[in-house]
Amino acid sequence: MQIVIVLSLLFIAIILFATEKISVDIVTLIMLIVLCTTRIITPEEAFAGFSSDFIVILASIFVLTAALEETGILEFMIARLVKIASRGANILLFLVMLISGTISAFMNNTTVTAMFVSPLMGVSRKLKFSASKILMPLAFASILGGTCTLIGTSTNVAVSGYIDKAGLAPVGMFEISGIGLIIFVVGMLYMMTIGRRLLPNHQDSALTEEYKMQKYITEVLVLPNSPLVNQLVYASDLSKKKFKMLNIIRGKEKFLPDYRTRIQANDILLVEGEIDDLITIRETKGIEIMADVVLEDALQSPDIRLAEILITAHSNLIRHTIREIDFQRRYGLTVLAVSRQGETLRTQISDVKLKLGDLLLVQGAQERLNYLRSNQHLAVLEEFSQVLFRKRKGIITISAFVLAIILGSFSVLPLSISFLGAAVISILTGCISTDRAYEAIDWRLLILIGGMTAFGAAMDKSGAAQFLANGIVDWLAPFGKISVLAGFIFLTVFLTQPMSNAAAALVIVPVALQTAAALDSNPRTFAIAVMLAASVSLVTPFEPSCILVYGPGKYRFSDFLKVGSGLTLILILIIIFMVPVFWPL
Incomplete structure (x- = not known):
């Protein structure tokens, strides 16, 4: 009965992770509640994962990464790279992949991609x-770079923590560097040759054309007898009819309205609305429709600009609507449209919950856009402007980071203590504030990993892992151990599509360890293979790094399928045949 409960929970979790109807951390906590209620695991076992040292390692790395962002040292390095690479597209491609992959070996790849x-x-x-x-x-290189060290991805750290609890030695800092470098170099070579020819060539277009805005915008002249006169812009009759006020032309002046602006006689209002609604207001008393279609230059002036803003990985806007955020008042910018994975959202965008990788088309004063460049939660996709580089604090943070790696790698201190110490140093020296440090930690990911570690324990305790292992052995063992290993690798790659990489790996590893025991094989070989397989699926744009580049690159789903399928297959074959070389079966 317990096996049925655990496998049913796994099936339901996969569906919920894929649909994202409920946040993944909440799904994880619900699973723990069910497992404890049915007495499959005890509360101590359910929460053991949250007190593990690998949770401390991950939280500390989040803080150190944020500290490096705060000091501006990474942007300083990127600015130098861009200057060198500006000599041509080929050298740019090579250097971007090399540098982003190298940095991602020690930092969160999503953060590296966003920067x-x-x-x-x-x-x-x-x-x-x-x-x-x-x-x-860029996205592919940052993902593959994470396979080179223990701290390159949260998946590596989570799997290391799990096998440590299972009685195996934890993964060393550079234990996987040999095969990781092979994976990374092969990925680079593929993208520099075959992949480069398969990449799309989507050209830039005017922002108003790209977001299909022309047919929704019109100019409205406010006549002296109009009831709109003296009404607050955002409480006016037009706003109540769900029209969005973009600009006001008053005499020779063009400006953006704010919540205190009142409409005056003879104002020309640049408004946005649905076609049907625009038609219905033509007969409204006191206004005159001046133009049905307004091009991009009407939305811009020397002081008012259009720009695209990218929602980055740690943005506090994620899962909130534009209305909840009160975006216009908070940032002094008007959101005109939202682009999500190639689809332009044009209606009721104020009620759209924002997601990682969303692109916002905004309009506002140049000074507001300049101010936004220093915001850690958003990226303005215009000409790059480097933020303040705090050299001394940057050197302190990167020195603490490197020292933590050295002390942990040579077992002078446990990894958790060395990275925690580096994070504390970055706070004490003012490289990052305490509030920003807590904000930088991805608590949802920590809950997911801690909870899925407990779920792995439940699979072991209930016999579900043994049940699945016996089925896999009966099916694939006649074809040899390498076939069984390949089966786990393909299954892991498949599960990373509906689930996060860490969750997929933590579901598969308990079964893989039981299977290795049944085959009298090296359990470490199976664990490492599953861990690496969780980081090489590049077929779809579901990876956070891929989501971040989807909109700015104007990609389609088929672009990732075309470019990533061949590379993913090559990397799977490398793992199948090279992992047993480094960790014999």
């Missing part, structure tokens, strides 16, 4: 080549 997107958009426009030729390679 490169804006400057690469700027340099691609300067060199007059499509950003779609560089952003997908």
